[in-house]
Amino acid sequence: MQYDAALRSLGSLASQQAEAQTEAATGSRLTSPSNDPIASAEYVRLQSSLSQANARRSTIQTVQGDATLAEGSLSQGVDLVAQAKSLAIQGANGTLSAADRATLAKQVDGLRDTMISIANTKGASGYLFGGSQTQTAPFDATTGAYSGDNGEHVVDIGGSTPTSVGTSGAQAFTTAGGQDVFAALSTLSDALNANDVTAISGSVSGLDAASTQLVNAQGQAGLTMAKLTSSDSALGLLQTRISSQQSAVGAADPVAAYSSLSQLSTSLQNAVAVTKQILDNSAFNRF
Amino acid sequence: MAGLTSLLYTARDALTAQSYGLDVTGQNIANANTPGYVRRQVVLQTQAFGNQTTGTVQVGPLQRPTDVFLDDRRYESTGLSSSAGEEDNQLANVQSLFNDTTGGGISTSLDALFSSFSALSASPNDSTTRQTVLSNAANFASQLNDTANSIAQQKTDIMTEAKGVTVQVNQDATDIAKLNQQIATATAAGQDAADLKDQLGTKVQDLSTFINVHTFTDNQGNLVVQGGGTTLVQGDVASTLSVGLATDGTMQFTAASQGGSSTDITAYVTGGKLAGLKQARDTDLTQVGQELDQFAYDVATAVNTQHASGAGLDGVSGRNLFSIGASATDAARTIAVDPSVAGQPNNIAAASSSASLPGGSDNAVALAALANQSFASGGTRTASEAYSDVLGDVAQRKASSANAVTLRGDVDAQVKTMQQSQSGVSLDEEMVNLTSYQRAYEAATKVLTTADTLLGELMNSVTT
Numbered sequence: 001m002q003y004d005a006a007l008r009s010l011g012s013l014a015s016q017q018a019e020a021q022t023e024a025a026t027g028s029r030l031t032s033p034s035n036d037p038i039a040s041a042e043y044v045r046l047q048s049s050l051s052q053a054n055a056r057r058s059t060i061q062t063v064q065g066d067a068t069l070a071e072g073s074l075s076q077g078v079d080l081v082a083q084a085k086s087l088a089i090q091g092a093n094g095t096l097s098a099a100d101r102a103t104l105a106k107q108v109d110g111l112r113d114t115m116i117s118i119a120n121t122k123g124a125s126g127y128l129f130g131g132s133q134t135q136t137a138p139f140d141a142t143t144g145a146y147s148g149d150n151g152e153h154v155v156d157i158g159g160s161t162p163t164s165v166g167t168s169g170a171q172a173f174t175t176a177g178g179q180d181v182f183a184a185l186s187t188l189s190d191a192l193n194a195n196d197v198t199a200i201s202g203s204v205s206g207l208d209a210a211s212t213q214l215v216n217a218q219g220q221a222g223l224t225m226a227k228l229t230s231s232d233s234a235l236g237l238l239q240t241r242i243s244s245q246q247s248a249v250g251a252a253d254p255v256a257a258y259s260s261l262s263q264l265s266t267s268l269q270n271a272v273a274v275t276k277q278i279l280d281n282s283a284f285n286r287f
Numbered sequence: 288m289a290g291l292t293s294l295l296y297t298a299r300d301a302l303t304a305q306s307y308g309l310d311v312t313g314q315n316i317a318n319a320n321t322p323g324y325v326r327r328q329v330v331l332q333t334q335a336f337g338n339q340t341t342g343t344v345q346v347g348p349l350q351r352p353t354d355v356f357l358d359d360r361r362y363e364s365t366g367l368s369s370s371a372g373e374e375d376n377q378l379a380n381v382q383s384l385f386n387d388t389t390g391g392g393i394s395t396s397l398d399a400l401f402s403s404f405s406a407l408s409a410s411p412n413d414s415t416t417r418q419t420v421l422s423n424a425a426n427f428a429s430q431l432n433d434t435a436n437s438i439a440q441q442k443t444d445i446m447t448e449a450k451g452v453t454v455q456v457n458q459d460a461t462d463i464a465k466l467n468q469q470i471a472t473a474t475a476a477g478q479d480a481a482d483l484k485d486q487l488g489t490k491v492q493d494l495s496t497f498i499n500v501h502t503f504t505d506n507q508g509n510l511v512v513q514g515g516g517t518t519l520v521q522g523d524v525a526s527t528l529s530v531g532l533a534t535d536g537t538m539q540f541t542a543a544s545q546g547g548s549s550t551d552i553t554a555y556v557t558g559g560k561l562a563g564l565k566q567a568r569d570t571d572l573t574q575v576g577q578e579l580d581q582f583a584y585d586v587a588t589a590v591n592t593q594h595a596s597g598a599g600l601d602g603v604s605g606r607n608l609f610s611i612g613a614s615a616t617d618a619a620r621t622i623a624v625d626p627s628v629a630g631q632p633n634n635i636a637a638a639s640s641s642a643s644l645p646g647g648s649d650n651a652v653a654l655a656a657l658a659n660q661s662f663a664s665g666g667t668r669t670a671s672e673a674y675s676d677v678l679g680d681v682a683q684r685k686a687s688s689a690n691a692v693t694l695r696g697d698v699d700a701q702v703k704t705m706q707q708s709q710s711g712v713s714l715d716e717e718m719v720n721l722t723s724y725q726r727a728y729e730a731a732t733k734v735l736t737t738a739d740t741l742l743g744e745l746m747n748s749v750t751t
Contacts, residue, residue, distance in 0.1 A: 004707070008700055010694075030388035032688060033682030036379075044387045044394045044473060048671035051395075052658055055402030062409035125410045132638065134412050134646035151643040156405040156655035166646075198383030250388060 006275040011273055017264040024257040030250045035063070036087040048262060050242045053235045056157045060232045063155055063165045070167045071221035073128065074214055075120045077172075080111050080118070081211040084185055087111075088207060091192050091200045099193040105192035112185040116144055119173045119181075125153070129169025138169050144182030145172045158229045165224050172217035179209035214238035291745070293336060293343075294738040300343040301731035304331050307346050308724035310584045312717050315359035319712040322437030323489030325351050326466030327481065351481050353710050358488065359502055361702045362495035366558025368699040369496040371691035373563025378571055378685040380441055385678045394674050396427040397586070401670075404655035407637050411648040412600070418631035419626065424608055428622045431583045435619035436574045445568040449538060452497050454559050456514065459494040460525040463487060467510055492518075497527070499558030508549060528552075530561070537569040560730045569682050576619070578677045583622050584615035585663035586670050591625075593657060597650030599628075604641070606634055613620045622736050 023029050033040035090096070092105045117130050119139045126134025132151025139146060146169065153166035170176040173184075184206035191199035304473040311329045319322040330347035387394045410416045464485045473480035491512060494500050505511050509522035519526050519542070526544045533539040534554070540556050543549045556562050587609035594608040609623040611618055628634040638647025649663040663673035 004703060006701060008696075028388070030683070032382060033385060033388055033678055034382060034685035037679050037682035037686055040388050040682050041675040044670050044675040044678055047387070048658070048675075050396050050400075051398035051402055052405070055398075055405040055655075060404045064404065093307060124413075126412055130646070132643040132646035149643075151647055152649075153411075153646060154649050154652050155408040156652045162649060162652040162656075179572040226674075 006271075006285050009274060010271050013264065013268045016195060017261070017268055020261040020264050023189055023252045024254075024261050026251055027254070028253055029252040029257075039249045043246060046242055046249065047244045050239060050246065053239045057232055057235045057239070059155055059196045060157050060228050060235070062124065063153075064228050064232075066125055066128060067165055067167075067221060067225045069121060069123045069130045071218060071225060073118050074167065074172060074218035074221055077115060077118050077214045078211060078218060079213060080115050080139055081181070081184075081207055084108055084111050084188060084271075085204060085207045085211070088200055088204050089186050091188075092197055092204075094197065099228065101195050101200075105189045108185055108189040108192060111199070112144075112189065113141075115173075115181060115185060119144075119169060123184070129172060130164070130169065131169065139173065139182070144180070144186075145175075146170060149200065157228070158235065159231070163227065163231070165228065167217055167221045167224070171220075172214060177213045177217070179206060181210040184210040205277075247278075248256065291738055291742050293341075294734065294751075295742075297343040298731050298735035298738060300334070301343065301734065302345045302572075302728060303491075304346050305558065305724045305728040305731055307719065307727065311349065312720045312724060316711045316714065316717050316721075319714055319717075321485075322389070323485050324712065325353055325481070325485055325488065325710040326717075328352055347480065347552075349479060351479075351484065351710075353484075353488070354706075355502070355504070356727050357702070357706050357709055360698075361706050362491065362500040363500065363558065364695065364702045365492065365495045366499040366562070366697040368692070368695040369560050370563035370566070371688060373560045373683070374567045375563075375688040375692045376384050377441065377445065377564070377567035378681075378688050381438065381572065381575060381625040383680055384437050385681050389677055393427070393430050394671065394678070396423065396430045397670055399423045399675060400427045400590075401655055404651055404657075405465075408648040408651035408655055409661070411637035411651055412645045415633055417635050417637075420635050421628065421630075421632050425624045425629075427586075428609060428624055431579070431619040431622050435579060435583075435617075438572055438579070439620065442572050445564050445572075446530070446532070446538070449561060449564045449568075452538075452564070453528045453530050454496060456519075456528045456561075457525070458499045459490050459497070460514070460519045461510070463490050463494070463510070463512055463520045464481040464523045464525040466490065471509070473522070480679065486751055493618070495559065496709065497559045498556060498561050515540060515542065515551055515552040517552045518544075538565045538572075540565075570742070574683075575677065575681055577615075578680060580615045580618040580620075582619070582663060582670075582673050582677055584611060584618035585624055585673060586649065587611040587618065589660070589670075593650065593654050594636050596645060597639050598641040599631075599634035600645055601633060602641035602644060603634070604636065606636060644697050681699045683707045743751065 019035075023030050029035055031038050032042055037195050075166050081112050087108055087271075091101050096104075120137045120141075121128050127136070127148070130138030130148035132153070133148045136147065136190065138148030148169050150168060150170055151166075152164040152166050154162035157187050168176075173181045184203065187206055188200065188203040191203050297489045309329070309331045311327050315326050318326075330350055332345050332347045333342050334345040335342035336640040384392075386392050400420075400423045403416070403423040407420050408417050426600075468489065470480045473483060473748050480748045487510065491500060491502060494512065494514065499516075501513040503511050503513075505521065507522065508518070510592060511518060511522075512520040514528065514585070517526065519528070524545055527543050528529055529541050529543065531539050531541065538563065539551060539552065541549050542552050553565075556565065588611065591607040591609055591611070595605045598604045599606060606627045608628060610621075610625040612621055637651040638644050639649045639653070640647070643649070661667055661669050661672075663670055664676065668676065
């Protein structure tokens with residue numbers, strides 16, 4: 001009967017030791033949820049929060065490329081308008097011949113074509129300035145007529161309201177923003193072709209308005225990028241916080257794990273020694 | 288008159304008695320590890336010569352020290368311990384299905400589903416992203432299916448196991464009835480039937496691991512064995528236990544007496560493997576299954592409502608992402624990707640209306656936002672929280688059953704120790720007995736020698 005008790009305590013110690021070994025080896029004290037039901041449930045909830053933060057960061061990465069592209073395209077547009085303006089000033093010079101102005105007009109036409117292709121820039125998620133019409137070129141290649149809409153590209157990156165990351169093509173390039181950028185360029189080109197100095201000078205105000213409009217749009221795109229970057233770093237901090245909380249909930253304290261392991265090993269050795277003593281104690285061995 | 292001759296007889300009786308003591312001690316030592324063996328006690332009595340005060344020794348009937356109350360307590364503690372052990376085994380199986388803390392499980396696929404909604408909001412028109420949403424939805428559904436199917440399969444397995452256990456119960460009951468009969472016959476023939484009683488004790492102890500057992504002796508001196516509150520064996524008559532399903536799908540135990548009347552004893556089966564199996568199947572597995580169904584139903588319904596409000600790339604609204612029944616019943620086992628979107632990533636509704644196609648992403652944002660909305664468990668928990676509740680419940684059940692195993696195991700071991708100290712063989716004690724009988728035998732030999740020497744001297748003096 002003493003043997004039963006000895007066997008039982010040996011068995012219990014051995015299984016405790018096996019558990020401590022797993023804990024020390026895996027670094028997790030939740031290898032079985034039943035080790036700590038409450039911590040396990042919390043661990044799973046934290047895991048979800050972590051996964052959501054991961055997903056949002058990867059969403060940010062996806063849209064960041066397009067936002068950068070939009071910002072760059074608009075800045076390029078601003079440059080083009082500036083070039084057109086210098087051509088206008090050049091064309092307004094009284095010494096130029098009609099042929100010279102016709103040449104300038106061709107250059108302006110070239111700038112307009114480039115401007116249209118900029119407005120039709122395609123990013124990872126389709127045309128950047130078409131609103132929700134991401135699959136069709138929003139600006140007509142010859143007329144510059146807008147076929148996009150005002151649909152916003154909203155993404156899930158946290159915050160109480162959905163974040164819009166797109167740049168409105170209508171606001172940047174069409175009369176919806178106050179000045180049709182392509183029309184301003186056409187007006188200049190027409191005036192140059194017509195060899196009409198007054199009209200050439202008059203077109204400059206339109207170009208100025210176009211420039212302001214594009215700069216504003218560029219500023220919007222820049223804001224979006226700043227918002228994405230700050231959200232990204234906030235999510236990065238959140239990830240770190242959740243991870244550390246998760247390890248506080250689920251990770252085995254290495255010091256505690258190893259000391260309990262060695263403590264159990266000692267207990268087991270002691271128990272074996274005691275059992276041996278009990279067995280040796282039998283009256284048979286005394287005679 | 289006591290004389291030298293009677294001293295010889297006394298020595299003879301002493302030798303017989305002490306060697307009998309040695310025999311019994313030997314038998315006890317030989318059976319020290321025999322399960323169910325109850326140690327035999329030698330009873331020696333004085334035997335007077337006629338009506339004189341001197342006398343010799345004689346061997347009385349063997350004693351078999353048992354305590355029916357202690358035995359009964361042991362049956363009870365064994366039943367409870369075995370019931371807890373069985374429940375714990377079954378729960379260990381269930382728990383292995385919820386391996387979320389080691390990086391698997393349903394929570395991972397739930398998180399992946401919501402993550403893919405977030406990715407969809409970034410690239411609403413990207414076919415790969417749409418495909419990812421579909422495959423994550425399918426993965427989530429199939430994980431739920433697998434888990435629910437495993438639980439259902441385990442319930443079936445438990446029924447099979449319970450049937451196997453009732454076969455063993457019936458076998459034990461039949462054996463006990465036979466032993467009762469044999470003991471009655473042997474006792475009537477004047478034998479002590481100790482071996483048969485040992486066997487009977489072993490059988491009842493075995494029976495107590497399957498079902499809660501209570502024993503008593505009736506007026507005719509027959510051992511009555513009650514299992515699950517009903518008489519399983521009375522004398523040489525055994526009842527038959529069977530297990531089936533009640534109308535509500537729970538396990539039902541029925542005892543049929545030999546006369547043919549059947550009794551539903553389900554409510555009284557409180558110990559042994561059968562009770563553990565019933566507890567695991569009809570309480571633990573059933574409740575965990577229902578919680579999982581409710582979780583699946585809540586998530587699918589919330590996702591469906593949001594998804595149906597948006598439009599696929601083809602401009603069509605009103606499609607569900609998951610196909611699910613009208614109620615939570617069996618939801619986890621039947622949830623699947625809805626046929627209207629299965630295999631057709633373009634039908635996933637990322638935009639809130641056909642007007643904002645193809646770049647509209649507001650419905651994808653709304654779907655991703657569901658991750659933080661408390662729509663589950665009656666509008667109090669988010670999806671992840673609801674799942675963590677299920678997991679926590681499984682873990683809690685397993686932890687409690689593991690505690691019960693330790694606690695009831697300890698009680699059983701304690702009762703066993705008490706029983707053993709009463710009825711078991713103590714080698715120390717037998718060692719002392721062995722020595723004492725040995726010395727007494729030697730002394731008896733000395734008595735014989737002395738008597739012989741004296742008689743010899745007497746003879747010699749007479750002849751000279």
